[in-house]
Amino acid sequence: ADFQQHVIQYFAEEYKAGRTPNPCVMCNEKLKFGTLLERARQLGAHWIATGHYARVVHGQPQDxxxxxxxxxxxxDQSYFLFSLRQEYLRHLLFxxxxxxxxxxREVARDCSLRTADKEESMEICFVPDNDYRGFLTQSKLVGVDPGDIVDLQGKVLGRHDGVAFYTIGQRRGLGLSSPEPLYVLELDAKLNRVVVGPVDALDKPSFIIDRCNWIPFEHLxxxxxxxAKIRYNHPGTLAVVTPLEGQRARVDLSVPQRAITPGQACVLYQDDLVxxxxxxxxxxxxAPAEPVNVAQNASL
Structure with missing residues (x-):
């Protein structure tokens, strides 16, 4: 029931809203550590050890x-763990x-574990063959909701089956005829429109993140x-992050990046520190051209 609510339902609702979800981050926050930590407390355990490829450093100032x-x-899997709050991190061992x-793998072989040579999978664990569109329709989580495919000027170029079945940067499967390749630039769930355009229009210099979680300090x-890493396999690019009201922040990139996708996690690093x-x-x-006083390092 928890997995259905916190992961699968979230997965479907994000796509219906025109966003591209990251179920692994949500699963870590809500289930692997949220539910697991609660169970550990019930058992009287203080520590939870998992197989994530990341590091936690205990005993820092201000606890x-x-x-x-x-x-x-x-x-490295730290990208998937950025949303863990201090109340979780205090009890974790990696x-x-x-x-x-x-x-x-060598340690596993020495211990004669069956998983020592198990093949790795990069797919979403609950989506067969990584076919998210098939999963959404077959599970009846998302229905067909036809609408217009338009260009940047609003001209109708074709029809789509529903914004839930597309993602920013997508080129294939649009069913359009054009002298130049067209890519999904925007998913407008309110107007039920898919906006397409040339590949260069995917390059953006700045974006807003919300529901921020800060690890070395309470608030930015x-x-x-x-x-800034805008997706798991993104190499990262230099940026300045500026606090905004609420739990939001603005990220200004040193070099515009392609296909910055609403719904995805943006994780911010200084060297190996999250x-x-x-x-x-x-x-x-x-960002405005006027100079901004930028702090070099995150500090407690």
């Missing part, structure tokens, strides 16, 4: 716990964070320099 990248850059994946008080992050709400215009 803060830091989150860092795992030592294996190819397997013993694999100091190992590479090959080291872990001033602009700081970070490396400063925090939030959920991409929308892209926005570049």
């Amino acid at each position: 803060r716990v830091l989150l860092k990248k795992g030592l294996d850059p190819r397997k 013993p694999l964070g100091e190992l590479t994946k090959s080291d872990s 008080k001033e602009p700081i320099e970070v490396t 400063v925090g992050g939030g959920w991409i709400l929308k892209t926005c215009d570049p």
Whole structure:
């Protein structure tokens, strides 16, 4: 029931709203650590150890716990853990964070574990063959809701089956005939429109994140320099993050990035330290040209 509510229902609702969800982050926050920690408390356990490739650093000033990248850059999973609050981090141990994946496999072989040579999967665990469209329709979580495909000027170019079945940056499956390749630029759930255009229109310099979670400190008080990852396999780009009202912040990138996707997680780093992050709400215009006093490092 918890998985259905916190992960699968969220997955469907985000797509229906024209956003691209990240169920792994939500599963970590709500179930793997939220529900698991509650169960651990019931059993009288203080620590939870999992196999995530990330590191936690205990014993910091003000009783803060830091989150860092795992030592294996190819397997680092800190991106999926950015939303964990201090009340969770204080009870976590990540013993694999100091190992590479090959080291872990060697230990597993030494212990004669059946999973030592298990194939890895990058697919969403509950979506067969990574076919999210088929999953949404077959499970009846999302129905067909036809609407217009339009260009940047609002000219109707074709029809779609529902904004839930598209994602920012998508090119294939649009069913359009055009002298130049067209890509999904925007999903307007209110007007039930899919906006398409040339690939260069996907490049954006700035965006807003909401539901932010900060790890070394309680609140972001001033602009700081970070490396921003806009999706898990994104290499990251230098940026300045500026606090806004509520749980929001603005991210201004040093180089415009392609296909910044509402609904995805943006995770902010300084070297291997996870400063925090939030959920991409929308892209926005570049920051004003006037200079801003930017702090170099996150501090407690």
